[in-house]
Amino acid sequence: MAIIEPFEQHCIQYENRFEKNRFAYQSELAAIKEFINYKINTIKIKKICRELDSEDRIDSLIAELRGSEVMSPKVSSLTEVIREGSPIYELSPSLFANR
Numbered sequence: 810m811a812i813i814e815p816f817e818q819h820c821i822q823y824e825n826r827f828e829k830n831r832f833a834y835q836s837e838l839a840a841i842k843e844f845i846n847y848k849i850n851t852i853k854i855k856k857i858c859r860e861l862d863s864e865d866r867i868d869s870l871i872a873e874l875r876g877s878e879v880m881s882p883k884v885s886s887l888t889e890v891i892r893e894g895s896p897i898y899e900l901s902p903s904l905f906a907n908r
Contacts, residue, residue, distance in 0.1 A: 833873050835861065847902060848883060851895035871898075879904065 827834055836857060854871060858864050874880045880898040883889075890897060 832861075832863065832866070833870070833877075836863070836870050837874065837879055847900045848897055849880065849900060850893045850897050852893070854898075874898075 851867075851871070855864070855867055858867050858870060863870070875882075875898075878901055880900050883897040883899045
């Protein structure tokens with residue numbers, strides 16, 4: 810049970826943080842559902858935002874996900890970026906620890 814110990818000790822703070830940042834959490838979960846090989850591109854992020862009726866928040870969402878280290882720009886070849894048609898981000902492997 811050591812894995813959930815921090816949550817158990819601070820559950821009210823986690824709940825308050827979730828309620829305050831509901832959009833970010835919902836967007837993160839939607840982005841995770843779309844991942845392939847821990848990667849997501851800007852096109853997929855835009856699609857998710859459209860589905861959540863939050864297209865006006867794309868830039869701030871990307872900034873939030875990068876700032877919270879949920880994803881980071883993928884250092885890749887120009888060929889891969891051209892093939893994807895947009896910047897590519899890598900999702901943090903820690904999100905998939907039980908995978």
